[in-house]
Amino acid sequence: MIDAAFLDELDRFDGSLSQVTDARQRGExxxxxxxxxxxxxxxxxxxxxxxxxxxxxxxxxxxxxxxxxxxxxxxDLTVHVLLDASASMDVGGEETHKFDFAAKLGLGFCALAAAEHNDFRFSVFTDRFDRIDAGRSNRGEVLALIDRLNDVDPVGEADFDHALVEYAATIDSRSLVLVASDFLADVDDVEAGVEALARNDVVLAQVFAPEEVDPPTRGDTIFRGLERDLELRTYFGSPQRRTYAERLESHVEQVSQSARNVDARHVRVESDAEFFDAFARTWVE
Structure with missing residues (x-):
């Protein structure tokens, strides 16, 4: 569950977006x-x-x-948040839940936009997007979003190509767009979706839970897919752990390269990190 108390500490950040978009003039x-x-x-x-x-x-x-x-x-600048609500985001413990951590990043963007009297839009997506804000773009709406997000149950499979392309068609002026996700999908689909957003200033926040980076399991293990009905029984020893880590790092680098290909910014964060450190790296570079 997301606790609204974290919003009170966002005052330390400059909400003017002066370092984020080259249209930037204190809310304009x-x-x-x-x-x-x-x-x-x-x-x-x-x-x-x-x-x-x-x-x-x-x-x-x-x-x-x-x-x-x-x-x-x-x-006025519009901040758009696209939050992955697929089943792979439902990972982590109470303090490190991946969906909640990614949601807080998006809420922080919205809170700083509202503080500068800029508009924001907040959507969750899987194979399609669903806009969940009411269009008020104020602090009260940010608090209401927390309640709505606490009711979201991450399910299904993300389709970046379809959902992000569909959303990009709704943006009618140059904006700041945050996509918060684990991006555990085909890299070509991710790049196609991000490319559709590329006329804006785009930030990709790639979020992982600690148990994804360093799986706690050892020995004989059954792995089950979160988004697909797949099951793999294997021995997860030291060689397999190294291969897993190498493949994960390779995928992260491919997503990062996809971002660079369309002049988007990629930030990797882990849900056991200190939140405001992670937010600082995501908000400005």
Whole structure:
């Protein structure tokens, strides 16, 4: 269960996103739409019907040519959180539960967005996404999200290609997107999903429980799949443990490379880590 008390300690973090997205102006981001905003963008030649208030008369006095100033409209930044709710996230003990830890990362992003009067959206996903916030983007909504997340039972299998591509189509302006997951799926599917989000500033938080990194089992063991109906009986000795560790590290590196391929940022965290240390690495680099 997620305890809301952790939100009180988020004040130590700068919520301005000044190091996170290059649209960054204390809760504002540039769009590509031109209008009467506050940021000068470019000049274009005057045409009849243009607002004469936008003519640069000083430039006209020097050149004899009439040019209209263009400005970039400014929009509030939107933070999007996509939280993996598949069965493989249901791992870990009461203090190290992987889904809860990943959820807290996402809640932290939302809390800091709300503190700066930015919008946030929070969704859980498996093969599809389900938006669970009510669109209020304030601290009260963050607290309500904790109650909703405490009722989520991670089940099913994640489909990154379908769910993330489907979600990307709903984003209508450049945003900050956090995907919190173990990413235990085909790397090509992960990359396809992340690539669909790539016009935004994307952070992949890859979360593992300690027993996944260092399985406590020894000797004759039966491994059962969490997302698929699979069972493997094997002897899990030192050679097998080394192979397991090597394959896990290889998969993490492949996910990290997939992130680099689309200019996303990848952060690996473990659910027994001190939360605010992990959050600091995830929030800014």
């Amino acid at each position: 981001q540039r769009s590509t739409e031109l209008g009467e905003g506050q940021r000068f963008a470019d000049y274009r030649s005057y045409v009849p019907g243009d607002d004469t208030r936008l003519v640069d008369w000083k430039l006209y006095a020097r050149t004899g040519e009439r040019y209209v100033k263009q400005f970039e409209a400014e929009r």
